[in-house]
Amino acid sequence: MRRLALYVCLALIGVVTSSAQLKNFTQPRYKPLKRGDFDTVARMKSMQYAEESAGLLEREIDASTYVLGPGDVLTFSVWSTEAIHQDIAVTPEGRVILPGAGVVDVRGRTLAAARELLLQEAKRVYKAQTIDVSLKRLREFKVTIMGAVRSPAIIAATGADRVFDVIQRAGGVLDTGSVRGIYLLRDNANEPIVVDLQRYLSFGDRSSNPIVEGGDRLVVPLRNDKTTIGIRGEVPQAAEFDFLPSDSLSTLVRFGGGFLPSARLDSVQLVRVSEQGGRIEVVTVDLSSWRDRLFSGQQLEGDMPLRTGDRVYVRQIPRWRERHEVVVRGEVEFPGKYAIEPNTTRLTEVIKRAGGFSEKASIEDAVIIRTSEMNLEDKEYKRLEKLPPSEMSVTELQYFRTKAREVRGVISVNFSDLFLKGLMENNPVLRDGDSIYIPEHNNYINVSGSVRNPGRIVFKPGLTYEQYIDLAGGYGFRADRDATFVVKVKGDQFPADSENYTLEPGDNILVLDEPETLAIDIFTKALTIATQLVTIMGVVLTIVRLN
Numbered sequence: 393m394r395r396l397a398l399y400v401c402l403a404l405i406g407v408v409t410s411s412a413q414l415k416n417f418t419q420p421r422y423k424p425l426k427r428g429d430f431d432t433v434a435r436m437k438s439m440q441y442a443e444e445s446a447g448l449l450e451r452e453i454d455a456s457t458y459v460l461g462p463g464d465v466l467t468f469s470v471w472s473t474e475a476i477h478q479d480i481a482v483t484p485e486g487r488v489i490l491p492g493a494g495v496v497d498v499r500g501r502t503l504a505a506a507r508e509l510l511l512q513e514a515k516r517v518y519k520a521q522t523i524d525v526s527l528k529r530l531r532e533f534k535v536t537i538m539g540a541v542r543s544p545a546i547i548a549a550t551g552a553d554r555v556f557d558v559i560q561r562a563g564g565v566l567d568t569g570s571v572r573g574i575y576l577l578r579d580n581a582n583e584p585i586v587v588d589l590q591r592y593l594s595f596g597d598r599s600s601n602p603i604v605e606g607g608d609r610l611v612v613p614l615r616n617d618k619t620t621i622g623i624r625g626e627v628p629q630a631a632e633f634d635f636l637p638s639d640s641l642s643t644l645v646r647f648g649g650g651f652l653p654s655a656r657l658d659s660v661q662l663v664r665v666s667e668q669g670g671r672i673e674v675v676t677v678d679l680s681s682w683r684d685r686l687f688s689g690q691q692l693e694g695d696m697p698l699r700t701g702d703r704v705y706v707r708q709i710p711r712w713r714e715r716h717e718v719v720v721r722g723e724v725e726f727p728g729k730y731a732i733e734p735n736t737t738r739l740t741e742v743i744k745r746a747g748g749f750s751e752k753a754s755i756e757d758a759v760i761i762r763t764s765e766m767n768l769e770d771k772e773y774k775r776l777e778k779l780p781p782s783e784m785s786v787t788e789l790q791y792f793r794t795k796a797r798e799v800r801g802v803i804s805v806n807f808s809d810l811f812l813k814g815l816m817e818n819n820p821v822l823r824d825g826d827s828i829y830i831p832e833h834n835n836y837i838n839v840s841g842s843v844r845n846p847g848r849i850v851f852k853p854g855l856t857y858e859q860y861i862d863l864a865g866g867y868g869f870r871a872d873r874d875a876t877f878v879v880k881v882k883g884d885q886f887p888a889d890s891e892n893y894t895l896e897p898g899d900n901i902l903v904l905d906e907p908e909t910l911a912i913d914i915f916t917k918a919l920t921i922a923t924q925l926v927t928i929m930g931v932v933l934t935i936v937r938l939n
Contacts, residue, residue: 449552453527455504458551461606462486463531468510472520479528492517503527533606537562540569540612554601555587555610570615572634576602577609590633594647595687621698623648625706626655635700641677642686642695644704650686654712657683661705662696718822720746722830723753738819739805742828749811754833757881757898758807759799763825766801834881834898839864841903842871851897857888860901867903875904 462484468491470476480488486499488506493513498506507525514523530550535558538544542563549558555576565571571593576585587610591600604610615634621644622632628649641662651657662675677694685692717729725747732742739760749755776784776792784792803826809815836848837860844865857878867873876888879900886893888901 453503453530453552455507455527456502458503458527459605460486460498460501460503460506461531461533461551463533464527464551465529465531466510467526467528468514469522469524469526470514470518470520471522472518482531490514531606535604535606536609538609538611540566540614542566549604551605552603554598554603556589556592556601558604559589559610559612565612568614569612570634571612572636573613575611575613576604577611578605579607586636588636590647591643594649619700621700621702621704623704623706625704626652626708627706628652635698635702639698640695641698641704642682642692644698644702645679645682645686648704651679651683651706654708655683656707656709659707661707662702663705664699664702716824718742718824718826718828720828720830722758722828723750723832724748724830725750732822732824734824735821737822739822739828740810740816740819742822743811749830752832753830754881754898755811755830756808756896757834758805758828758830760803760805760820760822761799761827761829762801762803762823763827764801764823768800770795831881831898836897837895838898838900839903840900842868842905843903844868851895855895857895857901860895861903868905870906872904872906875906877902877904 460482462482464482466480466482466488468476468478468480476491478491480490482488482498486497488496488498488510490496490510490513493516496506496510496513498509501509510525511523514525530552532548532550535547535549535553536545537547537558541559545562547558547561549561555574559565559574571589574587574589576587578585585602587602588600591597619635620632621635621639622630623644624630627645630648633644633647645651657679660677660679662677664673664675665671666673677696679694681693715731716734717731719729720742721727724743727746730742730745743749773792773795776788779788781789781792803820805818805820806815807830810819835851837851838848839860840846843861844867846864849860849863857876861867861876878886878888878890878893878895879902880886880893881896881898884893
């Protein structure tokens with residue numbers, strides 16, 4: 393029996409496993425999307441936005457302006473021996489059925505006016521001291537969105553929604569649409585209401601974003617690039633905007649977000665094309681008084697109406713808050729960047745502000761590098777760089793080698809004379825971007841190249857370069873004793889047997905190898921010499937025979 397039960401369990405497991413594997417093979421792992429599965433017109437996004445924003449209020453309802461309509465729900469409350477709270481809705485005819493008092497017509501009345509009327513009617517029936525009517529739930533109605541929006545549709549809105557809210561529920565305005573000159577068509581209005589959402593978006597003007605009503609139709613127009621105005625320069629938002637006949641200079645500046653602190657306001661330029669289109673007119677205006685009053689609502693001096701195609705340019709204050717600084721690195725107490733005054737601040741002042749030199753500073757080896765001159769092009773050096781040395785003249789070769797060893801941008805300053813001896817004749821004025829480097833005092837001589845033990849050797853005054861080479865183990869096997877050089881810390885190079893230098897800490901002694909001579913080169917030279925000798929002997933024998 394146990395064995396039979398075991399076989400049955402194994403069989404069931406096999407069936408389940410096979411079924412699962414068969415399901416994996418029979419069911420597609422990838423299901424391609426059908427037409428309509430992509431939210432290309434932002435319909436799903438607009439629906440999500442509508443759900444998230446439904447019932448949200450920007451502030452409390454103003455009873456003096458909110459007009460009651462069909463679908464609004466009121467709460468009728470009476471406090472007497474027992475409290476009465478009853479919800480009553482505004483009927484489609486604009487009426488309210490007040491319990492015990494009859495039908496009251498509230499059509500076209502504001503919430504405040506309707507409350508006063510309802511309380512009058514209620515007090516005729518109820519002998520309570522406290523009676524109140526309050527708004528419990530806002531009505532919903534239809535608003536039609538058409539034109540340059542992502543998803544033209546009929547949108548559900550409430551009496552607290554504004555034009556911008558319902559347009560966003562339709563997916564927002566297209567890139568080709570305009571947020572200015574939107575037409576709000578209302579049944580009771582003789583003319584369309586022109587909505588300028590740019591005023592609302594730029595500086596929060598609620599009057600430019602009116603509350604919608606039931607049955608409103610919104611038409612979002614397309615942009616017309618030929619009827620625009622623009623602002624450029626020192627403003628937070630330099631851009632072009634659609635033009636409306638009511639636009640003025642202050643309107644455009646507000647659309648641009650006002651002025652940046654770097655804006656020069658005494659000479660703002662308004663550039664416009666003549667109505668015939670053949671001549672440009674430049675108007676310079678002083679807007680200095682606008683900086684702190686632009687969004688105050690006050691009358692602004694110099695404000696003027698704009699025309700289509702106008703452009704406003706706000707220039708920058710010359711060299712506004714231009715920072716000039718130098719970098720101090722190396723052996724000072726406080727390395728870092730330091731601000732300087734152009735053509736005024738000198739080297740000694742910056743070193744003083746950096747806390748002076750540290751104990752490890754090698755003052756005599758300090759340098760100033762003028763980064764602004766590092767990239768100056770030397771046309772002669774560039775030309776010689778393309779030539780092989782064999783094609784250069786002696787002067788050109790010497791010039792090329794000198795320039796190749798040159799450290800560009802180094803300013804000639806004797807730090808020892810300036811800071812140790814107090815000689816102020818060469819105390820340079822610093823420029824923006826200068827870099828001051830004070831290296832650590834190096835008490836070594838570096839011996840490198842073809843020596844037995846290359847490396848750093850402790851500096852001992854009075855020793856010659858040969859003695860330092862001996863301390864490094866002597867010359868190597870293929871060392872060229874005549875090709876030994878001393879390279880100073882600042883880049884100067886001298887033959888080792890020259891008397892024009894003095895060894896100092898940090899100097900480098902470089903021993904070069906003998907040039908390699910290949911066997912083929914020796915054979916070629918020998919063959920050339922032998923050929924020349926044979927030729928000479930032939931000439932001599934010919935002369936002897938002739939005699």
